[in-house]
Amino acid sequence: MSRLDESAxxxxxxxxxxxxxxxxxxxxxxxxxxxxxxxxxxVMLAAMVAAGGLDNQSRPAGFLMALRWKLGALLGWDKPADGLGARVQSLRDRLPSDLRAAPRGEDDERIPLKPVYELDREVVREIANKTVHGVMHLGWVQGDEGDYELRMAVLVKPNGVFGRCYMAAIAPFRYLIVYPAMTRRWEQAWLDRELLLA
Structure with a gap:
């Protein structure tokens, strides 16, 4: 895994x-x-799902995610009134007609990110709460050495000053714990794909 410049x-x-x-x-x-x-x-997407997807985290990353949802429940960050279709419009409402006809992908209740669309080299999911409206974009790109690779972009629209402060506060945890754990799982899912998908 490597972190890339925004232009990537x-x-x-x-x-x-x-x-x-x-x-x-x-x-x-x-x-x-x-x-x-x-x-x-x-194949990569199927291997990621078979390996547990976003729901299967290392202990430290799983602890942080559980802590985040507990804090959200305690402080009221994740109320339906602050989510998709309430505080913010879902990206599904912005889709042009050809993307409306595209598959969405499966909605998994264990994962807070909701499907927007799924194409042959691009998948998009979103989440909204009191802190941000966030988008996870997965794309399939030819890398520098010729092989194709998975790229993930996270796009956000913070909810005011509170949302910007929240994103700044969680950045060290994302970079030091969550993303490295996710990388290990997803890269291993690719290496184990034949076993996972047998």
Whole structure:
């Protein structure tokens, strides 16, 4: 895994750009998938799901996620009135007709990120609460060494000063614990794909 410059996401012709001109690119990461070809994106996604997806975290990352949801419940950050379709409009409401007809992907109640659309090389999920409206973009890109790789971009629209302070406060935890743990799981899912998908 490596953290990339914002341009590694913005310079590519992703459909998400049409929907998020009012969002900021917070993070861009690449995940190693040695030997991957242009048509292996569905295989990577299936391997990630089989390995537990976003729900399967290391103990430290799992603890942080559980702590975040407990704090959210205690402080009222995650009330439906602050979520998608209430405080903010879902990106699904911005979709042009061709993307409305595209598959959305499965909605998993264990994962707070809701599906927006799923294409042959691009998947988008979103979340909204009292802190931010956030978007996770997964894309399939040819890397510098020829193999294809998974890239994740996180786009955010903070909810005022509170949202900006929240994003600043959680940054060290994302960079030191959550993203490294996610990387280990997702890169291992690719290496174990034949076993996971047998």
């Amino acid at each position: 996401h913005t310079a590519l012709a992703w459909r998400i750009h049409e929907l998020t001109p009012d969002f900021t690119v917070e993070d861009v990461w690449s995940f190693r998938t040695p030997g991957a070809g242009p048509d292996d994106f569905p």
